[in-house]
Amino acid sequence: MKYYIIVGEPSGDLHGSNLMKGIVAEDSEAQFRFWGGDKMAEVGGKENLAKHYRETSFFGIAQVLRNLKTIFGQIDECKRDIEAFNPDVVILIDYPSFNMRIAKWAKARGIKVYYYIAPKVWAWKEWRVKEIRKYVDRLYTIFPFETDYFRSKGIEPVFCGNPLCDSIAQYKAQMGSREEFLKENGLDERPIVALLAGSRRSEIKDNLADMIAISQNFPNYQFVVAAVPWIEKELYDEILADTGVKFVCDKTYDTLIYAEAAIVTSGTATLETALMNTPEIVLYHIPKLYEWLRPIVLKIPYISLVNINLGRECVREIVVNKIDVEAVSEELRSILEGGSKRTKMLEDFAELQTMMGGEGSSHRVAADIVKSLKVSSIN
Numbered sequence: 001m002k003y004y005i006i007v008g009e010p011s012g013d014l015h016g017s018n019l020m021k022g023i024v025a026e027d028s029e030a031q032f033r034f035w036g037g038d039k040m041a042e043v044g045g046k047e048n049l050a051k052h053y054r055e056t057s058f059f060g061i062a063q064v065l066r067n068l069k070t071i072f073g074q075i076d077e078c079k080r081d082i083e084a085f086n087p088d089v090v091i092l093i094d095y096p097s098f099n100m101r102i103a104k105w106a107k108a109r110g111i112k113v114y115y116y117i118a119p120k121v122w123a124w125k126e127w128r129v130k131e132i133r134k135y136v137d138r139l140y141t142i143f144p145f146e147t148d149y150f151r152s153k154g155i156e157p158v159f160c161g162n163p164l165c166d167s168i169a170q171y172k173a174q175m176g177s178r179e180e181f182l183k184e185n186g187l188d189e190r191p192i193v194a195l196l197a198g199s200r201r202s203e204i205k206d207n208l209a210d211m212i213a214i215s216q217n218f219p220n221y222q223f224v225v226a227a228v229p230w231i232e233k234e235l236y237d238e239i240l241a242d243t244g245v246k247f248v249c250d251k252t253y254d255t256l257i258y259a260e261a262a263i264v265t266s267g268t269a270t271l272e273t274a275l276m277n278t279p280e281i282v283l284y285h286i287p288k289l290y291e292w293l294r295p296i297v298l299k300i301p302y303i304s305l306v307n308i309n310l311g312r313e314c315v316r317e318i319v320v321n322k323i324d325v326e327a328v329s330e331e332l333r334s335i336l337e338g339g340s341k342r343t344k345m346l347e348d349f350a351e352l353q354t355m356m357g358g359e360g361s362s363h364r365v366a367a368d369i370v371k372s373l374k375v376s377s378i379n
Contacts, residue, residue: 001027001029001030001031001088001089001370001373002030002031002032002033002085002086002087002088002089003020003023003030003031003032003033003087003088003089003091004032004033004034004082004085004087004089004090004091005019005020005032005033005034005035005036005040005090005091005092005093006034006035006036006078006090006091006092006093006095006098006099006102007034007035007036007037007040007053007093007094007095008035008053008056008094008095008098008099009053009094009095010037010053011094011268012036012037012053012093012094012095012117013036013037013038013039013040013053014039014163014167015093015094015116015117015163015167015362016034016036016037016039016040016093017036017039017040017042017043018163018166018167018170018362018363019091019093019116019163019362019365019366019369020032020034020040020043020044020366021043021362021363021366022362022363022364022365022366022367023366023369023370024043025363025366026366026367026369026370026371027370032044032045032048033048033050033081033082033085033087034048034049034050035049035050035051035052035053035056035078036049036052036053037049037052037053037054038052050078050081051074051077051078055074056071056074056098071098074098075098075101075102078098078102079102079105082102082106082111083109087111088112088373088377089111089112089113089114089369089373090102090103090106090111090112090113090114091114091115091116091369092113092114092115092116092136093115093116093117094116094117094119096119096125096128099115100119100128100131100132100135103115103131103132103135103136104131104134104135106135107134107135107136107137112137112138112373112376113135113136113137113138114136114137114138114139114140114369115132115136115138115139115140116140116365117140117142117163118132118139118140118141118142118146118150118157119132122145122146122149122300123300129150129153129155132150132155133153133154133155136155138158138369138372139155139157139158140157140158140159140160140365140368141157141158141159142159142161142162142163142164142361143159143162143305143308143309143356144159144309144355145308145309145311146159147159158365158368159357160357160361160364160365160368161356161357161358161360161361161364162271162356162357162361163361163362163365164268164271164272164275164356165275165353165356165357165358165359165360165361166359166360166361166362168253168272168275168276169359171253172253172257175253175254175257176254178258181251181254181258182258185224185246185248185251186246187222187224187246187248188222190220190221190222191220191221191222191259191260191336191337192221192222192223192224192255192258192259192260193215193218193221193222193223193224193259193260193261193262193263193332193336194224194226194255194256194259194261194262194263194264194273194278195208195211195215195223195224195225195226195245195262195263196226196252196256196262196263196264196265196269196273197211197225197265198265198267199228199230199231199267200231201231201235203265203285204231204235204236204239205235205239206285207265207283207284207285208225208236208239208240209239209285210283210285210323210325210328211223211225211245211263211283212239212240212243212245213323213325214263214323214325214328214329214332215243215244215245216243217325217326217329218329218332221260221336222246223244223245223246224245224246224247224248224255224259225240225245225246225247225248226248226251226252226255226256227247227248227249227250228249228250228252229249229250233247233249252269252272253272253276256272256273256276256278257276257278259278260278260279260336260337261278261279261280261281261332261335261336262278262279262280262281263280263281263283263332264280264281264282264283264304265282265283265284266282266284266303266304266319267305268305270282270304270305270306270315271304271305271306271309271352274306274314274315274349274352274353275349275352275353275356277346277349279315279335279336279339279341279342279345279346280306280315280335281315281316281318281328281331281332281335282303282304282315282316282317282318282319283318283319283323283328284303284317284318284319285320285321285323286319286320286321302317303317303319304317306348306349306352309352309355309356310348310351310352310355314345314348314349314352315345316331318331
């Protein structure tokens with residue numbers, strides 16, 4: 001069968017490549033065409049990569065507004081490419097602003113639409129539920145609570161586990177030792193506190209300054225920023241100058257795995273940190289106005305995926321305009337070795353890991369996709 005897959009960011013490229021491997025295992029005659037990245041190209045062939053995510057990633061409102069003409073041009077380009085390929089199914093992975101437009105268009109043309117990694121409508125933009133119900137033939141969730149949520153909205157989703165379990169297991173299997181990591185990155189033998197300050201320039205500027213202030217209270221630890229490769233090093237250098245905080249680029253998983261604890265902004269990184277068994281604090285700097293608007297805009301009581309999935313506070317969330325450095329430092333001490341909250345947090349992480357379904361998620365989704373397409377072709 002013919003599969004057209006669309007992702008718009010690095011994480012989607014990783015999950016897309018694992019999904020494609022699973023599809024090939026189930027369908028030896030699978031043909032792919034895709035918008036993705038290098039990892040998907042390794043599986044499906046560079047000649048079948050219609051557009052790289054580097055050309056389609058626009059972060060923040062300002063970037064989106066400046067590139068609206070380009071974005072709408074890419075949507076039209078994608079539609080033409082789908083028509084030329086004539087797939088049995090379009091598989092959309094996350095990336096909802098782009099992908100929901102493709103879903104509406106494809107559904108109108110009688111093309112099956114499967115959505116893997118459902119849009120997070122339970123947190124914001126709940127109006128998209130109606131579009132999902134109308135334009136998506138099969139919806140794959142990656143969190144157990146999402147399944148109940150979508151059922152309550154009249155959609156019967158499929159939960160096969162969380163693909164992060166596969167990604168982390170694959171990474172651990174090929175990573176080097178702690179000694180190699182320290183040597184390669186100029187780190188010393190002190191225990192590590194990992195700092196994940198965000199993936200956008202504005203986030204990094206605001207969050208990293210707060211994280212640095214906390215680091216000054218822990219001279220026996222080395223605080224290590226896990227930097228993202230698409231942000232220029234000069235920004236980090238400017239913020240980190242004369243602070244003693246270390247810099248590591250594009251080594252987030254290594255930094256987290258070898259850290260004793262982590263301070264993390266919101267988003268997927270909070271879940272990744274927990275799945276690696278690294279105790280964490282969630283720290284996110286917001287403007288004063290957002291502090292007032294948060295109860296109105298956000299529809300859920302927590303911002304970290306750890307707490308959202310467990311349905312209770314496991315990791316402390318500090319989402320404020322101005323932090324109390326001493327209070328946050330005390331919270332960090334409580335999750336370091338010997339800290340009062342560390343053991344309970346690790347027990348909660350074990351529960352969370354069970355909830356996420358363990359390894360094999362990507363293959364289970366792939367098997368379901370192939371099976372359902374075969375059934376529908378018979379009917």
